[in-house]
Amino acid sequence: MPSITKCRLCSLALLLLLTLRPAVLSAQLPNLHLVLLRIQLRGRDCEQRHNDFRLWKLQERRNVPVYNAHLNGALIDFHKHISKDEHYLVTNCGICRKYLNEIKSYSKKLEQAMK
Numbered sequence: 411m412p413s414i415t416k417c418r419l420c421s422l423a424l425l426l427l428l429t430l431r432p433a434v435l436s437a438q439l440p441n442l443h444l445v446l447l448r449i450q451l452r453g454r455d456c457e458q459r460h461n462d463f464r465l466w467k468l469q470e471r472r473n474v475p476v477y478n479a480h481l482n483g484a485l486i487d488f489h490k491h492i493s494k495d496e497h498y499l500v501t502n503c504g505i506c507r508k509y510l511n512e513i514k515s516y517s518k519k520l521e522q523a524m525k
Contacts, residue, residue: 470523477523481516484509 488509491497 467523470519474520474523477516477519481513481520484512484516488513 488506491505491509497503
């Protein structure tokens with residue numbers, strides 16, 4: 411049985427409410443049919459956003475091995491770079507900043523994918 415999202419459930423509840431009391435609501439809302447269509451459209455839009463987010467999350471989880479490989483490569487390159495003689499004396503190294511930014515980026519992607 412397919413799961414019903416919160417948005418879909420809310421729109422179904424509103425549709426049920428609006429269809430149970432059409433005489434009362436039609437006096438208050440002359441365009442009841444348009445209101446019903448808008449509710450259905452919002453429910454479908456919300457459900458589509460949830461589906462898109464679910465697919466994106468699944469794709470991110472599939473990318474975890476790739477992100478991990480890139481992170482490991484950046485760490486290896488960083489350690490090779492700083493293992494040079496007297497590199498600890500350099501206080502402002504652009505190559506180090508580049509590797510650290512890369513490491514932070516892939517760490518963040520891994521963290522988001524694993525949530």
